[in-house]
Amino acid sequence: MTQARPLSPAVARPAHVTDAVTYDFDMFADEAYVKNPHDRILDLHRNAPPVFWTPRNGGHWMLLSHKANFDASRDVETFSSEVIPQAQVQAMLAQRPPGSPHFPQPWPINIDPPLHTMHRAPLQKAFSPKAIMALKDSIRELAGELIDAMKPAGTAEFVSAVAEPLPVQVFLKMFGLPVERQQEYRQVVKEHMESISVSDPRAVMMRMLKITAIMRDTLLDRKENPKDDIISMLWQTEIDGKPMGMDEMENFCVVLFAAGLDTVVNGISLGARHLADHPELQRELRADPTLISAATEEMLRRYTFTVPPRRVNKDTEFHGVTMKAGDKVMLFLPGADLDSREYANPEQYQLKRETVHIAFGAGPHRCLGSHLARVELNVVYEEMLARLPEFRLASDKEVRYHGGHVVGPDELWLSWN
DSSP: OOOOOOOOOOOOOOTSOOOOGBBBTTTTOOOOHHHHHHHHHHHHHHHHEEEEEEEETTTTTEOOOOHHHHHHHHHHTTTEEEOOOHHHHHHHHHHHHHHHHOOOOOTTHHHHTTTTHHHHHHTTTTSSSSHHHTTHHHHHHHHHHHHHGGGGSSEEIIIIIIHHHHHHHHHHHHHTOOOOHHHHHHHHHHHHHTTOOOOOOOHHHHHHHHHHHHHHHHHHHHHHSSSHHHHHHTOEETTTTTOOOHHHHHHHHHHHHHTTTHHHHHHHHHHHHHHHHHHHHHHHHHHHHGHHHHHHHHHHTTOOOOOOOEEEOOEEEEEEEEETTEEEEEEEEHHTTTTTTTSSSSTTOOOOOOOOOOTTGGGGGSSSTTHHHHHHHHHHHHHHHSSSEEEEEEETTOEEEEEESEEEEEEEEEEEO
């Protein structure tokens, strides 16, 4: 079980931040948050401003309300995805000695339109609904194998048994990386996600270099020996009329690697935890499996799990709050989907709730992998309910979570008769 991390040091409040919009919250290490993140979010809605500044992790804004998240996600001129401005990145790169390795940048996530649009376009086909539906049978086969393997014991740690290997293996095959190295890849991603609160650009560079180093042999091989995978497809792509080069390839791959090997693991685990805690819902879905898709959507709303970062690009008044250029902002999407101003009784899981969630974000940076995530979530829940008897949380094991930019359980022990 993950060791609890200490709160980051509190920094001084900037002059433009008032006491009325300040609330002390550490999204990586708040004790109540890592004990039960979505219960803590409901508490934030009761006690914190809808947009607040916290002195933790270098000091930054948290967008808690649904409307604030939706508006900021669509206003890319004010809320930039260049968490470190390109001018600063280029100045830092210019200081490197000759012959230094390329510094990979997570594109297209950390760039703004129109550059973002240009770099996202080559990936649209690989993650289109048609492309993902073609994978559904193989995803279902893998889910069945993983669930059947854990079934005889009557208990299992679900994250490591199913929630982690399923999306990781699916993505590695799509991407073109060897599945047999999945544990090695996951460890690198975990280290990256756990240290992502560090804002030192040089520390960021070292993390990115480690990610590209672990993929380099495969990237070079696919350039000469293309296969039916995303890496090979990218090598055959032109960006702004220019052939794909190694530097551009590394930019694409660092973001795909981190997102593909971590995000959905958390979504699957959070949904499974809810099912385990609600046997009546299991019975309802077993009686009518056609409801599983709706159940998944409400799970995504009730347990949204991603917190994308942004940087204020210009001085602005936003939702009654003064923000200055350079301020850091977190799109707290889990908070958006638990906002009572948007959803009646948001703490209640309502299977037939007719609302639209923001779990995959909004605007030009809306999650590219949302179609894949939905298929994986639906298939896992379908196969769990079809193959396992009624399951529950193991009575002798505590569910412990991690915070950060993607929140979810570290361990989730389930039991069944």
